[in-house]
Amino acid sequence: MSAAILAIGTELTRGELVNGNARWLGERLTELGFTVTEHVAVPDDAERIRGTLLRLGQGSKVIVCTGGLGPTSDDLTSQAVADALGVALVRDPASLAKIEALYRTRNRVMPAMNAKQADFPQAARILLNEVGTANGFAVAIGGAQAFFLPGVPREMQFLFDTHIAPQIAGLAERRSHQVHIRTYGLYESAVAQRLSDLDRGGAKHDPRVTIGYRVTFPEVEVKVLAEAAAGESLQDARVLAERVAEEARALLSDVAFGSKNDSYPGYVARLLKRAGLKVALAESCTGGLATKLLTDIAGSSEYVIGGAVSYANTAKVALLGVSETLLREQGAVNEAVAREMAEGALHKLGADLAIGITGIAGPGGGSPQKPVGTVCFGLARRDAPTQTLTEVFPGERETVRTFAAYRALRLIAGVAAESLDAAKSTRGS
Amino acid sequence: MSAAILAIGTELTRGELVNGNARWLGERLTELGFTVTEHVAVPDDAERIRGTLLRLGQGSKVIVCTGGLGPTSDDLTSQAVADALGVALVRDPASLAKIEALYRTRNRVMPAMNAKQADFPQAARILLNEVGTANGFAVAIGGAQAFFLPGVPREMQFLFDTHIAPQIAGLAERRSHQVHIRTYGLYESAVAQRLSDLDRGGAKHDPRVTIGYRVTFPEVEVKVLAEAAAGESLQDARVLAERVAEEARALLSDVAFGSKNDSYPGYVARLLKRAGLKVALAESCTGGLATKLLTDIAGSSEYVIGGAVSYANTAKVALLGVSETLLREQGAVNEAVAREMAEGALHKLGADLAIGITGIAGPGGGSPQKPVGTVCFGLARRDAPTQTLTEVFPGERETVRTFAAYRALRLIAGVAAESLDAAKSTRGS
DSSP states (O other): OEEEEEEEOHHHHTTSSOOHHHHHHHHHHHHTTOEEEEEEEEOSOHHHHHHHHHHHHHHOSEEEEESOOSSSTTOOHHHHHHHHHTOOEEEOHHHHHHHHHHHHHTTOOOOGGGGGGGEEETTOEEEOOTTSSOOEEEEEETTEEEEEEOSSHHHHHHHIIIIIHHHHTTTSOOOEEEEEEEEESSOHHHHHHHHTTHHHHTGGGOTTEEEEEEEETTEEEEEEEEEOOTTOOHHHHHHHHHHHHHHHHHHTTTTEEEOTTOOHHHHHHHHHHHHTOOEEEEESTTTTHHHHHHHTSTTGGGTEEEEEEOOSHHHHHHHHOOOHHHHHHHOSSSHHHHHHHHHHHHHHHTOSEEEEEEEOOSSSOOOSSSOTTEEEEEEEETTEEEEEEEEEOOSOHHHHHHHHHHHHHHHHHHHHHHHHHHHHHHHHO | OEEEEEEEOHHHHTTSSOOHHHHHHHHHHHHTTOEEEEEEEEOSOHHHHHHHHHHHHHHOSEEEEESOOSSSTTOOHHHHHHHHHTOOEEEOHHHHHHHHHHHHHTTOOOOGGGGGGGEEETTOEEEOOTTSSOOEEEEEETTEEEEEEOSSHHHHHHHIIIIIHHHHTTTSOOOEEEEEEEEESSOHHHHHHHHTTHHHHTGGGOTTEEEEEEEETTEEEEEEEEEOOTTOOHHHHHHHHHHHHHHHHHHTTTTEEEOTTOOHHHHHHHHHHHHTOOEEEEESTTTTHHHHHHHTSTTGGGTEEEEEEOOSHHHHHHHHOOOHHHHHHHOSSSHHHHHHHHHHHHHHHTOSEEEEEEEOOSSSOOOSSSOTTEEEEEEEETTEEEEEEEEEOOSOHHHHHHHHHHHHHHHHHHHHHHHHHHHHHHHHO
16 A cells, blocks of 8 residues: 655755654554655645645555645645645634634734634545644545645644544555664675575565665665565565575674664673673774764663773873883884773773774875774783784775774674673583 | 756655755755755655656756665666666676775675676766765756766765766856854754844845754754845845844854854864864763764864773773762762863873763663753863863753763863963954
8 A cells, every 4th residue: 555755845845954754754654554655845836736746646545745734925735735626725613713722822812824724625624733733634635545734743743643543554454574684794785795695595586575775884784574475464474574584694694783773882782781791992093982882872881981082192101001112113003002002991990801992084194004094903801812903994084983983892792792602601511 | 947856765765764865955956046846755666766757857957866876686776767768778897897996995806796886877977986886877867967876975965066066057047045054052942032133134024035944963053045036146145145144143143153064063173273272081971972073073183182981980080080089979970070080181181171071861870969961061271270060951861962072062162262362362462
């Protein structure tokens, strides 16, 4: 069952505002089982609104339209709908009384222009807005049920959830199930390359299955969508999606870390918590980003002790005890410094493990030997020798910093996973 | 001259992602003088993409299309365009070589599926993407010039600014001028309230002038748009916009810090640089966010020495020398601790000024005396007594952390501005 979303407002088409209403409605309609075939935004232009409504009325079963129900001269939705239907606008006394009452509770007199908000196309069904001035309304346009809501997100959401969702929920039969697999550590194309092996099992050639990708850099989400074929139930789709997702997870076992709404920092935080490990960080080029990512998560004081952002060399010496001679003789970006930063943080803060990050985020500071993007990592542990490594990340300053901070989180995750494995095999023995 | 924006991706129509690209393009096209008549988003569905392109080709002079140029099976844009034009896809050797070279610089072999990103509709003009894998392309569809760009915002923006804007700028006659005023320190409604005084000068009732707002939390941007009336020139619109903007800036003098593309952290960085001051930060509840914001800016090593993220009390003691007795007796969130954190960072790191931040970001840790959102700040200076203050910020963890980090930046900005004023008056005497 197909649905379309129409947003009205020149502030949208001019790019003064992001169309968050369309995103919200797209998610809700999808959850209800609709296939959302189109989002459209048009300016406050009665002819365009009218034309778009007539067009969408041809191909959709449901149209949800937001905006243009205000009191000002550029609010044209009701008139455009009336024109599209070839009917008149009719004033609704109950709506007018409601608006006047709202103004009275604010000790104000309703401005005359607001009366317009009580005008609706003849035969429209009025949708009572209990959280704002403008009531919504519903009409039939072509083959579609069309709903008109104010653009204020809170009011739009209230009206949709109260008046529309209950009414249209029965129209769409939810026929698909989606499983989300979140990954970190590979580019989107490499993730897809891995999943090309799914072809062999036939899953990717199964017309019921769609594999989608979403990048929230540097994480890549894989979406396995299964749609029930004719004669199948939602449960069949669910079973199919889960089976393909399991295959996909197996192919991505080294990079898959969670499902929808998970984040890699959140995953690392959970590992640390389960392993009972406390981490310290010594960051130079990342400027606090790795620590920020780990402490974005509520309850992070359980596993983050803290750390130093040792941007200048003097800070590396003063906070972490990095050797001045080393810095003078070899500079700040090398594995020896990363090692001393990590070990300094470990000992100063009494952590179980500590990370040192020093590198060249750019745009300046690169050289042929050490190009922009070069980042050295130290990983110090209370119970194991310190490891160091160097990576050269592509991209600009922000990209390099994000790559480097996530790489540090991956080092932390490795230690936590190892520790959990060891605990498991001890219990097992 | 009319322009339309088409975004391709099921993640958009399903509401998994907000369509930020359409907003960005809407703004840019408007600035170039185009009337943006429609934003459309459609799923990864070749037939819908084709149909929508043919429809938009009827009414628009320019179509900018984003997304669906990736390497995976759900990336269908090039094929849909070829179908719309009735031509074949042709592999472009230069594009293929570029993608292969990109992989080589990362010491990797290009996955076979990426070759698809070198396929373009016959006779398409290729738009070189110097910041990513997927090149864009341009074709004529109906009466429109149509441009196809990757959905990755950074790459899309680069391609638009580099290849499209210069080419289409001459098509539209620019009749409006917009001035952007960036502010930090007030909510959007409070900014609007301040500007209601513009009414008195008539600017807000001038039909040529529109005042718009855009929130990028916690910053609020004011946009003053002036459109030339019949018989007026672009220069008339520019003069009008600048005059109203000047009035607006006067009403917002304590919170306005810059114009378009400025950010508050960038502004604070500039102040520090001009004042020749070096800053250190000691962060607890903000977990490195304030340092991260200041070091987001290239060249930040000139004015950021570094700092400590002293999340745990042990870190406050070990890195900053905060008194254990104080922490034991009064806890971690109070102005005395904020003072010792700031002074510890100042002295350890030899900074000109240092900030201490300790608070309760939530969701846990609040009490009736110190609710979630309570944050204490210390501001230590080499040449002045330490100041402390406490704020209670509304909202959830992320909001509180952002409020607190920005508040710290404002304290830093205050010192830098004072120092610059003092230098000015010394020079003046």
